[in-house]
Amino acid sequence: MAQYHRLSDASASDHSTSVSPGVIKKLKEQGYTIEKELGRGASGMAFLVKDTEGDPYVIKQMNSRDEEELDAVRKEVEILKNLSFGYIVTYVNSFEDKEAEFFYIVMEYCAGGDLNERMKAQKERGFFEEQQILDWCVQICLALQYIHEERRNILHRDIKPQNIYLTEDGYINLGDFGYSTVQKRADPYTSSVRGAELYHSPEVSDNQYTSKSDIYSLGWVLYDLCMLEVWSDFKRRRFQQASHDMGYPLQFSNLYSQDLQELIKEMLGCCPMTRPSAEEILAKPFLRDALERNRRFPKALEQRFMMSLKIFDKTYTERYDHFEALVTEWGKTTDSLEEVHRKCTVGALSGSVIGAAGGITAVVGAILAPFTFGASLIVTGVGIGVGVAGGVAGAASSITNAVKQKSLRENIQRIQQNFTDVAPLIKSLNALRRVLRVIQKFRDFVCDSSDNVQMSCNVGRSRLVCGTELMHLGLLANVGRIAAQTARVGRAAAAATAAVTGVLSGLLVIVDTVFIVKDSIDIHQMRQGQVDDPKKVKSSLLKSIAEMRKTHTDLCNVLKEIKETREELKEYIKEAMVYRA
Structure with missing residues (x-):
């Protein structure tokens, strides 16, 4: 079987339809979240899902207990794997849950229904x-x-x-x-x-x-x-x-x-x-x-591509510099937070050492009192003075760094609030990526259409349309690479955005807590470059700082990829600016 139309012959279910936790878990493991159930039949179900990048797909779940049905599904997968054509539904992925005896096939979602x-x-x-x-x-x-x-x-x-x-x-x-x-x-x-x-x-x-x-x-x-x-x-x-x-x-x-x-x-x-x-x-x-x-790009797809280029270029112009400044501030804040933490920990440790020395001196004076009389009192007095000085030093360090912490806390809150401003840039790039992915399916038409292009020019169609056709010929040569590049940006941006939200939210709580002495070991290792993996850091705060550093690196890569993608699309953007639907 393996057809989701058979499942959808029944009325599509609403969000209240119960889906077993095992199915939800299995799909999440594969990177898919169920949006709604499309239908169910005797041998399986069909779902509308979204992947980690927010792209919609249809997943058909088949009962793999029936070997005949399972063979049909595997046959469909083998056929679809080798098909890539503009007017054929695209196969995306397949996987099996052997324990639950289900087979899943992931397909392109056709929003217009059947x-x-x-x-x-x-x-x-x-x-x-x-x-x-x-x-x-x-x-x-x-x-x-x-x-x-x-x-x-x-x-x-x-x-x-x-x-x-x-x-x-x-x-x-x-x-x-x-x-x-x-x-x-x-x-x-x-x-x-x-x-x-x-x-x-x-x-x-x-x-x-x-x-x-x-x-x-x-x-x-x-x-x-x-x-x-x-x-x-x-x-x-x-x-x-x-x-x-x-x-x-x-x-x-x-x-x-x-x-x-x-x-x-x-x-x-x-x-x-x-x-x-x-x-x-x-x-x-x-x-x-x-x-x-x-036998060419569908007109509506061409229009969507041109519109996507325009929107991407507009959001790039409006938001890229702001995004870059935000990432720079993110890096500086990470450096400052680590430095404040280091100084505060060192100050606290110094105060503790001085205080401990004073305490020991006072104790020694007290012990010698029966034997040395006045001299022991002097020793005790000195010890008490040193202890007080140590306490003052520790307190001064804490107060000074607490003030700096407040400033850093405000920076972190500002970054957290402003980071949503760059979301439209990532969204526009993802929309462009989706169009490019569809365009790839029509590469056979465009690659075989050089005669049609010449014919279009000869019969007097506008130079603009002819230019657009030629643009398609150039685009198809690069579309796979550009689509892969935009996909990398989308994945990296999604991961970085999640990290920004998670790290900063946790950090705002952590910076209000007292630093602990064991952080000094992590500080030394991080300054020596011995710790790159946040999971290996013991201190909660320094773990967050390490995650901030990793996220900063990811964001820098996202910036670079976005800039390179725009450069790749520069000529096509020029065409889009003068395109008439």
């Missing part, structure tokens, strides 16, 4: 425009062309509206490859009775399946998009399919062109050999404009 949901909503409003249907048709055919390609030979085997997802940018992602198989070249047919009843082809009843069977299923999807009235009435829909299989002509609305109607009829041919392949469909003259629109 096509089935969209069709239900559209039925209430009217009908789909033909251009929209043609765009979706081309997008799905491009995905099928990709998986049917000879070097892959992958059959989907379960194409239906519930397995076709919509992204936040409105284009299609073909998903749920749990029933897929890699077709052996020597075997033109693959045995299977899988697939939704209303979408499987006649040959499936004979336990045979080819790439043309996927085309047949897609034909019924297109028919349903054209005929929402028929699709929404289950009995009527079944009757229409049965009539078609018996040779009666399909009924179409006059809203749609003869070209589209004829294409659907060809795709629904009873004999697989008469059906067009995905490649042949894409070669249809009436689909030329739709193919040109969709």
